[in-house]
Amino acid sequence: MKIKIGIACDHAGFKYKEKLKNYLENKNIKVSDYGCFSLESVDYPDFAHKLSKSILKNENSLGIQFCGTGNGINMSANKHQGIRAALCWNSHIAEQSRLHNNANVLTMPARHLEWNEVVEIVETFLSTDFEGGRHERRVNKISCN
Numbered sequence: 001m002k003i004k005i006g007i008a009c010d011h012a013g014f015k016y017k018e019k020l021k022n023y024l025e026n027k028n029i030k031v032s033d034y035g036c037f038s039l040e041s042v043d044y045p046d047f048a049h050k051l052s053k054s055i056l057k058n059e060n061s062l063g064i065q066f067c068g069t070g071n072g073i074n075m076s077a078n079k080h081q082g083i084r085a086a087l088c089w090n091s092h093i094a095e096q097s098r099l100h101n102n103a104n105v106l107t108m109p110a111r112h113l114e115w116n117e118v119v120e121i122v123e124t125f126l127s128t129d130f131e132g133g134r135h136e137r138r139v140n141k142i143s144c145n
C-alpha cells in the first residue's frame with residue numbers, strides 16, 4: 001500500500017511545511033495539505049484538527065505538523081482519541097516515537113530546528129516501524145475513555 005501523508009502547520013511552521021511538501025512529493029509520496037497556506041497569523045488548533053481527523057478517517061496513514069515550539073499543535077492533535085502525536089526535535093526521539101509509541105503524527109518545533117534536522121527527523125520517522133510486544137500493551141492503555 002502506498003503511504004499517504006497529511007501535513008499541517010501554523011504561520012510559524014509555514015515555510016518548513018511548504019519545503020516538506022516539496023521534499024515528500026519529490027520522493028513520490030502522496031501528500032495532502034491541511035494548511036495553513038501563508039505567513040499570515042493563524043490559530044494552530046484549526047490545522048491540527050483537520051490533519052488529525054483525516055488520519056482517523058484513514059485518508060492518511062501518518063501526519064507531519066509544525067508550529068513554532070511544536071507544543072500547541074501537538075497538544076491539539078492529542079485531544080483526538082486514536083491520535084498519538086509525538087513532539088520530536090531529534091531523530092532518536094522520532095525513532096523511539098515509532099518503535100515504542102506507535103506515533104501516527106510527527107510534530108516538530110519549526111522555530112528551533114534547521115532544515116537538515118527536519119529532514120533527518122522525517123526520514124527516521126517514516127522508516128521506523130512499531131516494535132509491538134510490551135509496547136503494544138502500553139500503547140493500548142493510552143486512551144482514557
Ligand code: RB5
Pocket residue numbers: 010012013044067068069070071072073
Ligand atoms: C505562534 O506565535 C506560536 O505561539 C505557535 O507557533 C506555537 O509555538 C504554539 O505552541
